[in-house]
Structure formats: structure tokens, C-alpha cells
Amino acid sequence: MLSSQKEKALVTGASSGIGREIARVLGSQGCDLVITARRKAELESLAKELTNRHSIEVKVVVSDLSEQVGVENLIRDTGEIDILVNNAGFGFNGEHLSLNQEGQLNMIDLNIRALTHLARHYGAEMKKQGSGKILNVASIAGYQPGPKMAVYCATKAYVLSYTRALHSELKKSGVSVTALCPGFVETGFQEVAGMDLGALELSGAVPAEKVAKTAVKAMRKGRREVIPGWLNKPIPYANRLIPISLNLAVVKRLMS
Numbered sequence: 612m613l614s615s616q617k618e619k620a621l622v623t624g625a626s627s628g629i630g631r632e633i634a635r636v637l638g639s640q641g642c643d644l645v646i647t648a649r650r651k652a653e654l655e656s657l658a659k660e661l662t663n664r665h666s667i668e669v670k671v672v673v674s675d676l677s678e679q680v681g682v683e684n685l686i687r688d689t690g691e692i693d694i695l696v697n698n699a700g701f702g703f704n705g706e707h708l709s710l711n712q713e714g715q716l717n718m719i720d721l722n723i724r725a726l727t728h729l730a731r732h733y734g735a736e737m738k739k740q741g742s743g744k745i746l747n748v749a750s751i752a753g754y755q756p757g758p759k760m761a762v763y764c765a766t767k768a769y770v771l772s773y774t775r776a777l778h779s780e781l782k783k784s785g786v787s788v789t790a791l792c793p794g795f796v797e798t799g800f801q802e803v804a805g806m807d808l809g810a811l812e813l814s815g816a817v818p819a820e821k822v823a824k825t826a827v828k829a830m831r832k833g834r835r836e837v838i839p840g841w842l843n844k845p846i847p848y849a850n851r852l853i854p855i856s857l858n859l860a861v862v863k864r865l866m867s
């Protein structure tokens with residue numbers, strides 16, 4: 612922990628959804644926070660809410676993390692931290708060839724490049740300190756290829772694979788690295804992705820507040836990965852048992 616004896620956490624994508632709820636959980640645990648995203652008003656409103664509720668400091672950094680300069684400015688404005696929550700991310704729903712080229716490359720820049728840049732930077736700092744925690748937000752989509760969400764699922768497979776490897780490399784260093792792998796969660800994600808959750812998806816959806824509590828608990832225990840929601844937990848095991856052709860057909864239908 613930093614010398615102030617008070618934990619400090621950086622949460623990316625804190626202006627809505629899962630990131631906002633993780634910031635709320637960490638704030639309730641007395642962590643000072645740096646919250647970041649592109650929407651300033653949402654971040655400022657969260658900062659006000661959290662400083663009114665808890666005796667913590669909350670710094671707002673407005674940044675577009677799909678740009679390298681945005682990541683560099685965030686690192687410069689944040690300083691040292693004990694906890695990194697690499698949550699900012701988005702997806703697009705649709706056939707790969709019909710989706711916008713620039714948007715999909717932006718997705719790779721945010722979901723993969725910015726996440727790796729931040730984990731590499733703060734991972735090295737934490738290793739020097741001999742303590743720290745990194746929570747990378749992957750997805751249940753990281754366990755399978757996703758027709759109609761090809762790039763998104765591939766980015767989350769990267770996050771899961773990268774996190775598992777980093778968890779192993781840093782095991783004895785005092786730094787823990789955890790992948791959060793949610794299934795459906797009703798957030799701003801669906802609007803950005805251009806998808807509606809049908810009755811089936813909604814019935815299995817886990818509230819963002821619950822996802823955040825589960826995530827922070829697993830991160831504090833130093834677990835390698837965590838899947839919130841009992842309906843989601845068997846998915847990786849089922850994927851290993853069924854043929855890939857069947858898996859692809861099921862996912863394609865779900866994404867339609």
C-alpha cells in the first residue's frame with residue numbers, strides 16, 4: 612500500500628455501468644479514487660456522490676483511452692495507485708464485414724491496447740512496491756468465438772488470456788491480477804453495441820451492482836478469474852465439451 616496508508620484506485624470507464632458500480636464499491640471501502648471516461652458530467656456527478664457519502668478523495672480525469680495520448684495523460688494525472696480497474700470497453704453487434712472499419716479498430720485500441728498499456732505501466736510500479744491489485748474486465752465472451760460480435764469477442768479472449776498469463780507471472784510478487792468475466796449485464800453497453808437484450812438474456816442478466824461486488828471481492832482475494840451469476844459459471848466448461856460448430860451456431864443465434 613502507498614505510504615498514506617489509504618488505498619488509491621484508478622477506475623477506467625467509471626461514467627456508467629459496471630465501472631461506476633465498481634467505483635461505488637471501492638469508495639464505500641474507503642479508497643481514494645481516480646475515475647476516468649470521456650463524459651465529464653457523469654464523472655463529476657459520481658465524484659460528488661462519493662465524496663458526500665464517504666471520507667475519500669475523488670479525482671476526475673476526462674480522457675479518450677482509444678488514443679495513446681489519452682492513456683499517457685491519464686497516467687501523468689493519476690500518480691501512484693494501489694488498485695487498477697481496467698474496465699473501459701465496448702462492442703459492436705453485427706456481421707464483421709458490414710460494421711464500420713474505424714469503429715472496430717477503435718475497439719481494439721481501447722479494449723486491448725489501452726488495457727495493456729495501463730496494466731504494463733502500473734504492474735511494473737506495483738511490482739517495485741511489492742503490492743498491488745489489477746482487475747481487468749474481460750467477458751464470458753472471452754471464452755468463445757462470437758459470430759456477429761467477432762472483434763469484440765476476440766478482444767475479450769485477449770484480455771482473458773493476457774490476464775491469466777500476467778496472474779501467473781506476478782504470482783509471487785505481491786501483485787494480483789484478476790479477470791472479471793460477466794455474462795449479460797444491463798448497462799450502456801447494449802445501446803453502444805446496437806443490441807437489445809431479449810427475454811432469455813434478461814432472465815440471465817446480473818445487475819451491475821452485484822457484478823461489481825463480486826468483482827471486488829474476487830480481486831481482493833487475488834483470484835485469477837471470476838464469472839458472476841450462477842447461470843454463467845458453467846459456460847466455459849460446456850464450451851469445452853461441445854463441438855466448436857455447435858458452439859458457433861448457438862452463439863450466432865443468441866447474437867441475432
Ligand SMILES: NC(=O)c1ccc[n+]([C@@H]2O[C@H](COP(=O)([O-])OP(=O)(O)OC[C@H]3O[C@@H](n4cnc5c(N)ncnc54)[C@H](OP(=O)(O)O)[C@@H]3O)[C@@H](O)[C@H]2O)c1
Pocket residue numbers: 623624625626627628629630647648649650651674675676677698699700701702721748749750751792793794795796797798799800801803
Ligand atoms: N454489459 C455487459 O453485458 C458486459 C458483459 C461482459 C463484459 N462487459 C464489459 O464491461 C466493461 C464495462 O462495460 P459496461 O457494460 O459497464 O458498459 P457501459 O455502461 O457502456 O460502460 C462503458 C464505459 O467505458 C467508457 N468508455 C467507452 N469508450 C471509451 C473511450 N474511448 N475512452 C475512455 N472510456 C471509454 C464509457 O465512458 P464514456 O462513454 O463516458 O467514455 C463507460 O464509462 C466493458 O469492458 C465491457 O466490454 C460488459
